[in-house]
Amino acid sequence: MPWESVIGLEVHVQLRTDSKIFSGASTAFGAKPNVQACEVDIALPGVLPVMNRTAALMAVRFGLATGATVNRISVFARKNYFYPDLPKGYQISQYELPIVAGGQIEINTDDCRKKIGITRAHLEEDAGKLLHQEFEGRSGIDLNRAGIPLLEVVSEPDLRSPAEAVAYLKKLHTLVRYLEICDGNMQEGSFRCDANVSVRPAGETGLGTRCELKNLNSFRFIEKGLQFEIKRQIQLIEDGGQVAQETRLYDPDADLTRPMRGKEEAHDYRYFPDPDLPPLVVDDELLAAARSALPELPDARCHRFSSTYQVSQKDAELLTSDRELADYFEQTAAACGDSRSAANWITGEWMGCLNRDGLRFEESRVTPQMLGDLIAKINDNSISGKIAKEVFDGMWNGEGNASEIIAARNLEQITDADEIERAIDHVIDNCAEQVMQYRSGQEKVFGFLVGQVMQATGGKANPKMVNKILRNKLSGKRHN
Amino acid sequence: MSITKSAVERVAHLARIHIEPADIDKYALDLSQILDLVEQMNSVPTSEVEPLAHPQDIELRLRPDQVTEVNARERLQAVAPAAERGLYLVPRIIE
Numbered sequence: 001m002p003w004e005s006v007i008g009l010e011v012h013v014q015l016r017t018d019s020k021i022f023s024g025a026s027t028a029f030g031a032k033p034n035v036q037a038c039e040v041d042i043a044l045p046g047v048l049p050v051m052n053r054t055a056a057l058m059a060v061r062f063g064l065a066t067g068a069t070v071n072r073i074s075v076f077a078r079k080n081y082f083y084p085d086l087p088k089g090y091q092i093s094q095y096e097l098p099i100v101a102g103g104q105i106e107i108n109t110d111d112c113r114k115k116i117g118i119t120r121a122h123l124e125e126d127a128g129k130l131l132h133q134e135f136e137g138r139s140g141i142d143l144n145r146a147g148i149p150l151l152e153v154v155s156e157p158d159l160r161s162p163a164e165a166v167a168y169l170k171k172l173h174t175l176v177r178y179l180e181i182c183d184g185n186m187q188e189g190s191f192r193c194d195a196n197v198s199v200r201p202a203g204e205t206g207l208g209t210r211c212e213l214k215n216l217n218s219f220r221f222i223e224k225g226l227q228f229e230i231k232r233q234i235q236l237i238e239d240g241g242q243v244a245q246e247t248r249l250y251d252p253d254a255d256l257t258r259p260m261r262g263k264e265e266a267h268d269y270r271y272f273p274d275p276d277l278p279p280l281v282v283d284d285e286l287l288a289a290a291r292s293a294l295p296e297l298p299d300a301r302c303h304r305f306s307s308t309y310q311v312s313q314k315d316a317e318l319l320t321s322d323r324e325l326a327d328y329f330e331q332t333a334a335a336c337g338d339s340r341s342a343a344n345w346i347t348g349e350w351m352g353c354l355n356r357d358g359l360r361f362e363e364s365r366v367t368p369q370m371l372g373d374l375i376a377k378i379n380d381n382s383i384s385g386k387i388a389k390e391v392f393d394g395m396w397n398g399e400g401n402a403s404e405i406i407a408a409r410n411l412e413q414i415t416d417a418d419e420i421e422r423a424i425d426h427v428i429d430n431c432a433e434q435v436m437q438y439r440s441g442q443e444k445v446f447g448f449l450v451g452q453v454m455q456a457t458g459g460k461a462n463p464k465m466v467n468k469i470l471r472n473k474l475s476g477k478r479h480n
Numbered sequence: 481m482s483i484t485k486s487a488v489e490r491v492a493h494l495a496r497i498h499i500e501p502a503d504i505d506k507y508a509l510d511l512s513q514i515l516d517l518v519e520q521m522n523s524v525p526t527s528e529v530e531p532l533a534h535p536q537d538i539e540l541r542l543r544p545d546q547v548t549e550v551n552a553r554e555r556l557q558a559v560a561p562a563a564e565r566g567l568y569l570v571p572r573i574i575e
Binding site for chain 2: 018019023026032034036037039042044050051054056076082096130132137138139141143268273275279280
């Protein structure tokens with residue numbers, strides 16, 4: 001029987017504020033334990049939360065970008081649970097009235113284009129970190145993370161495969177980075193994902209019993225974790241069993257999921273409106289501020305790239321998948337006036353080098369101006385495409401810009417016909433045998449002779465001119 | 481509406497409140513009476529009334545996003561029951 005999987009995702013987007021959502025402690029990553037955990041964060045008696053305006057602004061910006069309803073009034077609630085990662089005994093979150101409701105994100109997979117609904121996005125505080133290494137039978141807690149603002153983005157169960165789930169996450173990841181509301185760093189936990197997944201016979205409309213999957217900390221783990229879980233559920237049902245509603249943890253080393261805790265009790269959070277916090281009101285001023293800070297969004301930019309820069313849809317999608325990358329492309333294209341070559345160089349050589357060296361876009365030593373100048377040098381025949389790769393490597397290694405490297409290494413293309421002719425004469429003299437073979441009809445020897453000329457000129461001769469002059473010479477004609 | 485003994489035990493567990501077994505019946509009765517009161521209030525027609533999230537008619541005050549706190553770990557950990565290497569220590573959590 002064919003099965004269909006139904007997936008909904010909950011993504012915790014860490015908002016890029018300087019201070020916490022309800023206190024003035026710093027949110028900087030990597031500090032020593034508890035040096036950024038003040039009285040409010042560690043829940044000393046008598047403290048009160050005071051809301052960070054920028055966190056609200058960022059949530060509104062997300063709502064506007066996804067076509068959602070921004071609720072003019074939203075309410076903070078206490079989500080009660082006892083765990084030392086939140087010493088108050090509750091997490092301040094939003095429950096019945098979130099700041100953002102409804103909205104959608106369009107995804108693109110190999111099969112189709114599809115709109116994924118966003119049920120809601122609500123503001124809440126992050127919890128601290130529990131260190132499970134032992135301290136004489138006790139656990140240690142670092143509360144630096146407690147109180148960092150999160151936007152929890154909950155999708156509708158609109159996703160039908162692990163591939164769609166990954167496409168949605170990548171799109172969401174791109175979006176929050178465009179909006180500059182999250183740094184998107186998954187290793188540091190700035191963008192975390194839980195998944196709700198169930199299976200049903202294809203064609204049915206009711207939902208099967210779902211499991212919640214946690215510990216999905218990279219796009220690859222998300223895909224693999226979901227694949228495993230879907231297979232597990234199908235197998236279980238086909239063997240006559242039933243899926244139990246539970247929370248499961250993905251173990252990337254073993255590539256499987258394990259039950260974490262009984263869901264029933266863990267989810268008895270007894271929410272109620274937090275009496276410390278009156279309703280959050282998004283007034284016209286806040287709304288206008290969020291609207292004015294909206295950048296050109298990824299979909300619009302992708303559309304513009306493919307229509308005005310004449311790059312392929314695939315390249316346009318790749319180039320707009322990151323705001324810095326898209327900026328880099330536009331600046332390079334402007335510097336050389338050749339958007340297609342700019343796209344080719346960026347998606348090929350440049351990104352290849354970044355990947356190889358494990359660098360981020362902004363860490364590239366080759367600036368858009370430098371890459372644009374290099375492309376211009378190819379286009380005005382100063383250097384060949386092959387030499388350009390050598391020049392690029394020089395720029396990558398910090399040897400300077402294209403002109404400097406070309407001059408220092410004497411790489412300028414030879415376009416002087418007399419000089420090329422001299423090199424060709426030299427080759428013809430030295431390769432009498434191959435010349436004979438060519439003249440007796442063995443066309444493929446021509447390539448060898450071109451190679452000899454290129455070698456004799458250190459790869460600098462203009463290949464088109466070499467071709468033309470050599471052919472003329474071999475057929476007994478004079479060039480020009 | 482009546483609250484069962486097991487519901488009392490469950491709520492007590494969720495709230496981490498210790499209760500004497502002998503008192504459970506009394507709690508069950510008390511809580512049931514409170515729910516009866518709520519039930520009585522439920523009979524008031526409120527479909528035209530906006531839900532109230534906060535008893536005072538005020539808005540949330542917003543502060544600018546500025547770091548105002550300095551490292552006070554030493555002072556704060558001085559009153560903690562246990563701390564080591566900068567971490568607060570709690571009874572071991574098994575998961």
